[in-house]
Amino acid sequence: MDDQLDAIFSALADPTRRAILGRLAKGKATVAELADPFALSQPAISKHLKVLEQAGLIRSGREANSRPRVLEPAALKTIADWIADYTRFWDQSFDRLDDYLSKVQGYEND
Amino acid sequence: MDDQLDAIFSALADPTRRAILGRLAKGKATVAELADPFALSQPAISKHLKVLEQAGLIRSGREANSRPRVLEPAALKTIADWIADYTRFWDQSFDRLDDYLSKVQGYEND
DNA sequence: TAGCTATATAGCCATATGGATATATTCTCG
DNA sequence: CGAGAATATATCCATATGGCTATATAGCTA
Numbered sequence: 001m002d003d004q005l006d007a008i009f010s011a012l013a014d015p016t017r018r019a020i021l022g023r024l025a026k027g028k029a030t031v032a033e034l035a036d037p038f039a040l041s042q043p044a045i046s047k048h049l050k051v052l053e054q055a056g057l058i059r060s061g062r063e064a065n066s067r068p069r070v071l072e073p074a075a076l077k078t079i080a081d082w083i084a085d086y087t088r089f090w091d092q093s094f095d096r097l098d099d100y101l102s103k104v105q106g107y108e109n110d
Numbered sequence: 111m112d113d114q115l116d117a118i119f120s121a122l123a124d125p126t127r128r129a130i131l132g133r134l135a136k137g138k139a140t141v142a143e144l145a146d147p148f149a150l151s152q153p154a155i156s157k158h159l160k161v162l163e164q165a166g167l168i169r170s171g172r173e174a175n176s177r178p179r180v181l182e183p184a185a186l187k188t189i190a191d192w193i194a195d196y197t198r199f200w201d202q203s204f205d206r207l208d209d210y211l212s213k214v215q216g217y218e219n220d
Numbered sequence: 221t222a223g224c225t226a227t228a229t230a231g232c233c234a235t236a237t238g239g240a241t242a243t244a245t246t247c248t249c250g
Numbered sequence: 251c252g253a254g255a256a257t258a259t260a261t262c263c264a265t266a267t268g269g270c271t272a273t274a275t276a277g278c279t280a
Contacts, residue, residue, distance in 0.1 A: 002125045010123035015112045018192075025196060031257060044239055046258060065247035065256055073199035080193050086135060087190070089183035141227055154269055156228060175226055175277040
């Protein structure tokens with residue numbers, strides 16, 4: 001599980017890979033289509049796709065002699081859940097909830 | 111901005127660093143306290159802290175001769191916002207909203 | 221000021237990563 | 251089956267990363 005977080009976060013740490021995901025958010029695409037926007041060799045793109053696939057962020061299909069990729073959003077959910085544990089830190093809703101409970105239930109926190 | 115995403119995602123790609131953030135979620139801590147749970151040298155921890163700080167995920171304070179670290183949750187918000195663009199993909203709420211609007215407002219999507 | 225504590229920095233090493241080019245593999249189609 | 255298209259794999263290279271030990275720096279405290 002820790003390994004999965006490692007894989008997902010490090011897959012997302014590269015702008016090329018994030019751009020590929022951005023493209024796939026618009027729908028299935030072939031390797032050639034995914035490579036097109038970049039000044040990178042086809043093997044470089046294949047390598048990026050392998051990283052994304054091993055992280056579970058995309059999946060490969062098969063269609064004639066192409067291997068179209070699709071987004072696999074579950075992996076993103078995995079890290080969104082991880083981040084959610086910290087959500088209470090970036091607004092005061094948690095503290096405000098505490099205050100609210102103190103008042104409503106008539107006790108003080110220590 | 112892309113650079114910031116790179117820095118944050120790659121900072122989070124390491125389990126030691128995520129554990130450090132987990133500790134800091136419980137409150138301010140010194141380098142020694144942060145190093146304690148790990149079988150790593152102090153310099154190794156300092157290096158991790160530097161990575162986290164450069165990503166904006168933590169901040170250093172000063173207190174007597176220690177330099178306590180605190181969580182800086184804004185950076186996590188940055189990537190949460192990035193992920194939010196994909197949120198519609200992991201449940202069908204987006205589509206269900208579409209259906210709902212179709213019925214309520216009495217039109218069909220094409 | 222001298223010494224102790226807390227932490228940072230320097231230098232070194234092994235492995236990982238991202239890129240390129242060359243080549244292999246797998247389909248499709250004539 | 252043979253050729254061409256789409257993609258994967260192999261190899262090589264340069265740089266980045268994560269770890270260690272040794273050492274430097276900064277602030278207390280006697």
